Amino acid sequence: MPNFMISLEVKSLAKSFGFRKVFEGINFSLGEKESLVITGKNGSGKSTLLKILAGLLRPSKGEVNINLDSQIKNRGERRKLISFASPDLSLYDELTALENLEFLAKVQGLDFKPDELNKKLDEAGLKGRGEDQVLSYSSGMKQRLKYLFALLNEPKILLLDEPGNNLDEPGLFLLDNIIAEQKKRGILVLATNDKREIKYGDKILNLDQQGFSFIS
Amino acid sequence: MGTKSSTWTSRVSALFLKDFKSELRTRYSLNALVMFAVITLTVVSFSIGMFSLSSKIKSSLFWIVIFFSAMSGLAQVFIKEEEAKTSTLLKLVASPESIFAGKLLYNLVLLLFLEIVIVPLFVIMLGFSILNFWLFLCVLVLGSLGLVCATTIIAAIVAKASVKGALFAVLSFPILLPLLVTVISGTNLASEGASFSQGLRDLQILFSYAVVMFVASFLLFDFVWEE
Numbered sequence: 079m080p081n082f083m084i085s086l087e088v089k090s091l092a093k094s095f096g097f098r099k100v101f102e103g104i105n106f107s108l109g110e111k112e113s114l115v116i117t118g119k120n121g122s123g124k125s126t127l128l129k130i131l132a133g134l135l136r137p138s139k140g141e142v143n144i145n146l147d148s149q150i151k152n153r154g155e156r157r158k159l160i161s162f163a164s165p166d167l168s169l170y171d172e173l174t175a176l177e178n179l180e181f182l183a184k185v186q187g188l189d190f191k192p193d194e195l196n197k198k199l200d201e202a203g204l205k206g207r208g209e210d211q212v213l214s215y216s217s218g219m220k221q222r223l224k225y226l227f228a229l230l231n232e233p234k235i236l237l238l239d240e241p242g243n244n245l246d247e248p249g250l251f252l253l254d255n256i257i258a259e260q261k262k263r264g265i266l267v268l269a270t271n272d273k274r275e276i277k278y279g280d281k282i283l284n285l286d287q288q289g290f291s292f293i294s
Numbered sequence: 295m296g297t298k299s300s301t302w303t304s305r306v307s308a309l310f311l312k313d314f315k316s317e318l319r320t321r322y323s324l325n326a327l328v329m330f331a332v333i334t335l336t337v338v339s340f341s342i343g344m345f346s347l348s349s350k351i352k353s354s355l356f357w358i359v360i361f362f363s364a365m366s367g368l369a370q371v372f373i374k375e376e377e378a379k380t381s382t383l384l385k386l387v388a389s390p391e392s393i394f395a396g397k398l399l400y401n402l403v404l405l406l407f408l409e410i411v412i413v414p415l416f417v418i419m420l421g422f423s424i425l426n427f428w429l430f431l432c433v434l435v436l437g438s439l440g441l442v443c444a445t446t447i448i449a450a451i452v453a454k455a456s457v458k459g460a461l462f463a464v465l466s467f468p469i470l471l472p473l474l475v476t477v478i479s480g481t482n483l484a485s486e487g488a489s490f491s492q493g494l495r496d497l498q499i500l501f502s503y504a505v506v507m508f509v510a511s512f513l514l515f516d517f518v519w520e521e
Binding site: 132211 | 380385
């Protein structure tokens with residue numbers, strides 16, 4: 079992807095499910111090579127906020143703008159710029175890891191050769207398991223595969239929900255590398271309460287604090 | 295990063311092939327469709343026994359078997375994405391238009407496969423004669439197209455509902471009623487050996503129904519698929 083300047087702008091964002099208010103009045107903006115960690119107790123809306131940023135949920139109020147070279151991108155264009163990985167995300171269990179990646183690449187308009195995908199699987203610590211159905215994968219292996227999916231389009235904005243979930247030590251090392259790469263490439267937003275992961279952010283948004291204090 | 299070469303059609307075919315491969319491994323819809331069709335046909339055949347039925351009644355029974363078999367299988371195309379929690383993944387990677395087109399194509403192939411199984415069985419078990427085969431084929435293909443266009447969007451609506459069971463058939467019936475009346479009439483004409491020009495009116499209605507349902511479903515899908 080050409081090296082365009084990207085920014086993520088959130089204005090007066092609020093979300094309610096029926097009468098239950100999850101959060102309101104969220105404002106922030108992130109530029110190239112910036113990272114944000116969203117923290118807060120269970121039910122504070124961390125995952126909901128990430129889903130809104132990913133375009134999976136509509137906000138009740140406010141807006142999320144993604145600007146690429148000062149041009150606001152529409153929903154279809156956003157899909158090419160954003161990637162999202164979360165414990166909630168499920169891959170196709172009945173397909174092999176390689177088939178999952180081939181499908182997810184093709185449907186995004188990306189053309190990878192099987193050798194290239196196999197190489198990626200090797201790098202993610204899934205060597206020799208590409209032809210196995212995802213059904214037979216452990217939760218940690220599925221998590222690694224989700225990262226491979228999220229990085230297929232070399233996203234300008236990477237959204238990660240509880241990224242260290244289910245990962246062993248080598249998996250956490252892989253996560254360190256993914257995050258370091260993303261910080262060079264574009265914007266990183268992650269939701270977590272894990273102290274180890276909070277250090278990944280340049281900025282922290284705590285959803286528990288009244289007025290949603292924004293700590294730099 | 296991989297090169298960007300794929301067109302809209304190759305994205306739709308990727309979605310279709312994914313569903314096809316998935317179906318071959320899980321038999322999520324295929325077993326339900328074929329078993330329902332064969333059992334219904336057998337029950338109908340035994341109930342009729344030695345009675346001689348008119349071609350109009352046989353045409354009606356033929357489409358009743360197709361309708362209820364379709365109801366048992368075609369909704370799965372979206373329900374299985376919701377149940378396996380893979381719909382979020384699809385939303386992230388594909389446009390609503392390509393998802394709808396891929397699912398529609400998959401349902402059409404599934405229904406045409408079902409008809410390849412049902413038609414010879416119906417002809418043998420119920421002694422159903424088709425005197426104008428080409429008219430019958432046109433009615434079957436256009437009827438299936440209309441049926442699939444309507445049921446695919448209804449399947450998307452039903453997949454979001456908490457009570458999925460009977461909702462699909464209940465929602466589909468009023469929408470499919472004009473289609474069912476026309477396909478039964480067209481099949482009856484083909485069975486009695488009517489000429490192509492005599493069946494033209496039914497074919498025109500079926501074609502119009504399929505076009506209207508396709509356009510309406512295509513436009514509506516975006517709203518149904520989103521949150």
